Amino acid sequence: MSTTTPELHTHGGHEEGHNPYHQHHFATMEQQFDTAKIGIWSFLATEVLMFGGLFVGYGISQGKYPAEFVEAHAHLDWMMGALNTIVLLVSSWTMVMAVDAAKTNQRAKLKMYLLFTIACAFIFLIVKYFEYEHKWHEDLMPFKYYGTGETGIRPGDLMPGSHGYATFFSFYFMMTGLHGFHIIVGIVLLAWLYVKAGRDRFSSAYYTPVDLVGLYWHIVDMIWIYLFPLYYLIS
């Protein structure tokens, strides 16, 4: 493994000192960049495990209430889910293109791809909003609010009475909600990148923030890749 040999070099390269983003406790910019990558990947591992707890809880509950989960999932619109999957995959592509543009000093392209990514994120949230609103009208709310609204349960719909339904929608709202929260955080980060890109802060010499936000954005996409079949396509 490459890390078994120290990456530190004695401070030979003092041309690095010109880079205003070079922090004093790193010998070289490359060392600083590699360190940031290890940091973000460790963070992504914590994200995987945090969402993982919810996935495990969901899986176990599904094992407990297989029939209810299948019946409840029919109330999710798989077309909306598929649409959002495509939107997120495209946004991942625009994100990686933005990183590539930053790396190759293409400022206009960087800004354009960042805007595209933000737009995709908003489309995702809007679709999600319509899905949530639909659940609200069908009175398919999570937790103890399941089937308690004024609209009531229409005949032929899911009946309150089994924990399975409420549990399904609880997990649905918790997991997509936490995921949606990550999307919102992502939008804030992307907007911040856009502002900094406008001030011409990124170049092939320094594009660490673009790269790190990109990795974050991809993990959010990756989580959705699992959420989509687990919620919209179970049988």
Place this chain on the structure above:
Amino acid sequence: MEPVLHSAPQVGHHPAPGKHYLNENTSLWDWITTVDHKRIGLMYLVGSLFFFMIGGLLALLLRLVLLTPQHTLFGITVDAEGYNRLFTLHGAIMVFLFIIPSIPGSLTNFVLPLMLGAKDVAFPKLNLASFYIYVVGAIMAVSSIYFGAIDTGWTFYTPYSSSSSSTSVAMMTMSVFVLGFSSILTGLNFVATVHKLRAPGMGWFDMPLFVWGMYSTAVIQILATPVLAITLVLLAIEKTFHIGIFDPKYGGDPVLFQHFFWFYSHPAVYIMILPGMAIISELIPTFSKKTIFGYRAIAYSSVSLALVSFIVWGHHMFVAGQSQLATVVFSALTFLVAIPSGVKVFNWLTTMYKGNIVLASPMLYALAFLILFAIGGLTGIFLGTLSTDIHLTDTYFVVAHFHYVMMGSTVTAFIGGLHYWWPKMTGRMYNEKLAKIAAVLWFIGFNATFLPQFIMGSQGMPRRYYNYLDQFQPFHAFSTFGSWIIGFSLFMTLAYLLASLRKPCDAPDDPWGGSTLEWRTSSPPITHNFHDQPVLEREPYDYRPGQSGRETH
């Protein structure tokens, strides 16, 4: 001994003479916005020692209540509910606000970059953020008392925590959630630091063993803590909005909560003990003046303890309704823990064998650690064995066992490490004679407190009860007397450590003859740690004078 470092000349940091990290930029604003790992380490030290004192006073109060089987003592009445709240608060403060953040946050923050020859941790701002998140979590934990102190025990078991208990459970779980993020950020910082900021010439197997121990700890912090975070969120939601996952009233499974909880909290035991072992691995070679025996074995045993810690959590649930198969599997896996633990103890003892042992105060704590850890570890075998565990579950035997490990081992190592690095951190030597007396008192007091609890437990005294049968009175009384000795020794330690601060800086750079890099800079270090970038030329723990060649293992 000749200094073995040469320096790269072009990057020297040469502050004004007499200036160091403590007396440069001393305004309050400079302190609270500092990104210097040494200052953050000191702030963590103050924070965690404060909560050690609170948790310790609660422990003294608990022992006082248990002095007699009556509820009223010296005019203080503690009923069952009050007692439940007291021990919950004691446990939660000690675990989440003291032991878990103490060694990583304070000593490691200070020492680890120095040991690696680095100028700071990888992400200094994140380090400061981690400290403030700790402060926020601590404030939330303390404020939960205001909302009606929780009485669930520090484990928050469902269904009690999700249905019957007071509303402040949500506050406390959210506080632990926040503290978890502080812990994650600290661990993440150390992993990146160890990977990328080692001094030139320092390979993985040239790192001090303290760094190996803390690296293993950091891995657990990163991989286990997120699961605790989500578990506590689920618990808070279950309690408030009823998901139907943990509480049987809503179709949930309370044993599942225990799985979720112990998936973090068993590895968390190693977040607590591995730093202790890491400190001992420094103290023993330094004060035996001998190269550590089996360097690689200790390094690997730290990492393997971290990994094994993830596959044994079910031994907390042997009688909780877990399936028989899982019980047998977890019991068998639990015995794996003995292997790396045994490797470590064997290597420490062999390091001391034929060494020139100096019985300075840190070494006294290290010796106490060896004995207390041996007792704590061996009694763990009784609890990991299914048949004996059924008898011993939820008795004082368990209480004694985990106090021997968490307090007798980790806190002993923490105090030992504090003495060891105190001259480096503050630039002052403390009163060595008082320190030795305090160390001996600590050892006596600890055993007096917790040895009787093994006997009581094996005779059936259940834990978490505010009164007891008369037959246990002598043991409880003995235990309470012991707690006073512990309390006395700790206040004595606090007193002479604080008294040392009144003196001018008098500590030499390397008062103990240590061989790792932190002793190569001034005491206290300058803000940039080293005047010149240190370059490692010989491995740690090489005490042979005048030799700079590397030996092979």
Place this chain on the structure above:
Amino acid sequence: MSAHTEHSHAHGGPAVYTANLIGLLILTGITVGASRIDFGPANTVIALSIATVKAVLVGLFFMHLKWDKSVNAIIALAGFLFLGIFLMFDLIDLNNRRDPLPRNTPVLAAPTAVPESMNPLTTPAPKPWVAPAKPVGEAEGEHEGH
């Protein structure tokens, strides 16, 4: 001026990313298609396998793991590995447990599932509790009355 320019074109690049996107979209289509066909219990396995292939593609190409230092991939894999350990041991327990509650329990209106005669707080236990000698199936049948 720094090392980044040196390997910025050494890996990845728009063509690779676009090809990856197309692959991911095709796999999404396959996932939806596969869910329309009834493979029985294998449906979940198929869906999760395709999702994993997609996640690997995102990781390798969009997240640059294919070209990155291996330590980053090890950290990422560790996250998934320990999640797997977590799930595996939970399932070892749950799949071998005698469930104290029957599945698909109707809503329990109030926490009065314990009859007053069985409440240890109000009823002194006359003799040590012994496990009922009934087989599992009958024991579950009792609960359905609530």
